[in-house]
Amino acid sequence: MNIWERVRKGTQVVSEKSGELLEMAKIKAAVAKIETEIVKKYTELGELTYRIYRGEEVDDQVIKKLCEELGELHQELQGYRDQLAKMTTNCPSCKRAVKPGARYCPDCGHALHSEP
Ligand SMILES: [Zn+2]
Numbered sequence: 647m648n649i650w651e652r653v654r655k656g657t658q659v660v661s662e663k664s665g666e667l668l669e670m671a672k673i674k675a676a677v678a679k680i681e682t683e684i685v686k687k688y689t690e691l692g693e694l695t696y697r698i699y700r701g702e703e704v705d706d707q708v709i710k711k712l713c714e715e716l717g718e719l720h721q722e723l724q725g726y727r728d729q730l731a732k733m734t735t736n737c738p739s740c741k742r743a744v745k746p747g748a749r750y751c752p753d754c755g756h757a758l759h760s761e762p
Contacts, residue, residue: 687716737751
Protein backbone atom coordinates (compact mmCIF):
# COMPACT_ATOMS: atom_id res chain seq x y z
CA MET A 647 0.00 0.00 0.00
CA ASN A 648 1.48 3.35 -0.98
CA ILE A 649 1.22 6.51 1.07
CA TRP A 650 -1.83 7.85 -0.84
CA GLU A 651 -3.79 4.66 -0.45
CA ARG A 652 -3.00 4.74 3.22
CA VAL A 653 -4.12 8.38 3.53
CA ARG A 654 -7.36 7.61 1.65
CA LYS A 655 -8.07 4.62 3.84
CA GLY A 656 -7.38 6.73 6.91
CA THR A 657 -9.81 9.40 5.75
CA GLN A 658 -12.47 6.76 5.15
CA VAL A 659 -12.08 5.38 8.67
CA VAL A 660 -12.26 8.88 10.11
CA SER A 661 -15.52 9.71 8.31
CA GLU A 662 -17.08 6.43 9.44
CA LYS A 663 -16.05 7.17 12.98
CA SER A 664 -17.19 10.80 12.95
CA GLY A 665 -20.90 9.90 12.83
CA GLU A 666 -20.51 7.83 15.96
CA LEU A 667 -18.36 10.49 17.60
CA LEU A 668 -20.96 13.14 16.79
CA GLU A 669 -23.63 11.00 18.41
CA MET A 670 -21.44 10.54 21.49
CA ALA A 671 -20.73 14.28 21.62
CA LYS A 672 -24.48 14.98 21.51
CA ILE A 673 -25.14 12.57 24.36
CA LYS A 674 -22.26 14.01 26.38
CA ALA A 675 -23.66 17.53 25.85
CA ALA A 676 -27.08 16.34 27.03
CA VAL A 677 -25.47 14.72 30.09
CA ALA A 678 -23.64 17.97 30.93
CA LYS A 679 -26.91 19.93 30.61
CA ILE A 680 -28.76 17.55 32.94
CA GLU A 681 -25.90 17.62 35.45
CA THR A 682 -26.07 21.44 35.52
CA GLU A 683 -29.84 21.22 36.01
CA ILE A 684 -29.36 18.77 38.90
CA VAL A 685 -26.84 21.05 40.62
CA LYS A 686 -29.30 23.96 40.27
CA LYS A 687 -32.09 21.94 41.90
CA TYR A 688 -29.82 20.81 44.75
CA THR A 689 -28.88 24.45 45.32
CA GLU A 690 -32.57 25.42 45.51
CA LEU A 691 -33.21 22.55 47.92
CA GLY A 692 -30.25 23.62 50.04
CA GLU A 693 -31.53 27.17 50.19
CA LEU A 694 -34.97 25.95 51.30
CA THR A 695 -33.38 23.71 53.94
CA TYR A 696 -31.46 26.70 55.26
CA ARG A 697 -34.66 28.76 55.40
CA ILE A 698 -36.35 25.96 57.38
CA TYR A 699 -33.36 25.97 59.75
CA ARG A 700 -33.80 29.73 60.18
CA GLY A 701 -37.43 29.12 61.14
CA GLU A 702 -38.92 30.59 57.99
CA GLU A 703 -42.16 29.38 56.49
CA VAL A 704 -41.42 27.07 53.53
CA ASP A 705 -44.02 25.44 51.30
CA ASP A 706 -43.75 21.63 51.50
CA GLN A 707 -45.10 21.34 47.97
CA VAL A 708 -42.15 23.30 46.58
CA ILE A 709 -39.74 20.84 48.22
CA LYS A 710 -41.76 17.85 47.03
CA LYS A 711 -41.81 19.18 43.46
CA LEU A 712 -38.04 19.76 43.49
CA CYS A 713 -37.43 16.21 44.75
CA GLU A 714 -39.68 14.75 42.04
CA GLU A 715 -37.91 16.78 39.37
CA LEU A 716 -34.56 15.59 40.71
CA GLY A 717 -35.76 11.98 40.49
CA GLU A 718 -36.73 12.46 36.84
CA LEU A 719 -33.43 14.15 36.01
CA HIS A 720 -31.46 11.32 37.61
CA GLN A 721 -33.45 8.78 35.57
CA GLU A 722 -32.81 10.71 32.38
CA LEU A 723 -29.12 10.92 33.22
CA GLN A 724 -28.95 7.16 33.77
CA GLY A 725 -30.58 6.61 30.38
CA TYR A 726 -27.92 8.68 28.64
CA ARG A 727 -25.13 6.97 30.61
CA ASP A 728 -26.45 3.55 29.54
CA GLN A 729 -26.47 4.74 25.92
CA LEU A 730 -22.87 5.90 26.23
CA ALA A 731 -21.85 2.63 27.85
CA LYS A 732 -23.31 0.74 24.87
CA MET A 733 -21.20 2.82 22.49
CA THR A 734 -17.95 2.00 24.23
CA THR A 735 -16.56 -1.23 25.51
CA ASN A 736 -13.69 -2.03 27.83
CA CYS A 737 -10.67 -4.20 27.24
CA PRO A 738 -11.00 -7.28 29.48
CA SER A 739 -7.26 -7.23 30.09
CA CYS A 740 -6.31 -3.62 30.85
CA LYS A 741 -9.88 -2.24 31.33
CA ARG A 742 -9.26 0.71 29.03
CA ALA A 743 -12.09 2.02 26.84
CA VAL A 744 -11.97 0.46 23.39
CA LYS A 745 -14.26 1.25 20.49
CA PRO A 746 -16.78 -1.51 19.71
CA GLY A 747 -15.72 -3.69 16.79
CA ALA A 748 -11.99 -3.34 17.51
CA ARG A 749 -10.12 -6.61 17.09
CA TYR A 750 -7.23 -5.73 19.34
CA CYS A 751 -6.88 -3.40 22.28
CA PRO A 752 -4.81 -0.40 21.06
CA ASP A 753 -3.19 -0.14 24.49
CA CYS A 754 -2.17 -3.64 25.51
CA GLY A 755 -2.76 -5.56 22.27
CA HIS A 756 -5.16 -8.02 23.86
CA ALA A 757 -7.24 -9.84 21.21
CA LEU A 758 -10.89 -8.86 21.49
CA HIS A 759 -13.77 -10.97 20.32
CA SER A 760 -15.84 -9.01 17.88
CA GLU A 761 -18.08 -9.54 14.91
CA PRO A 762 -16.62 -8.27 11.62
ZN1 LIG B 1 -6.11 -3.69 26.79
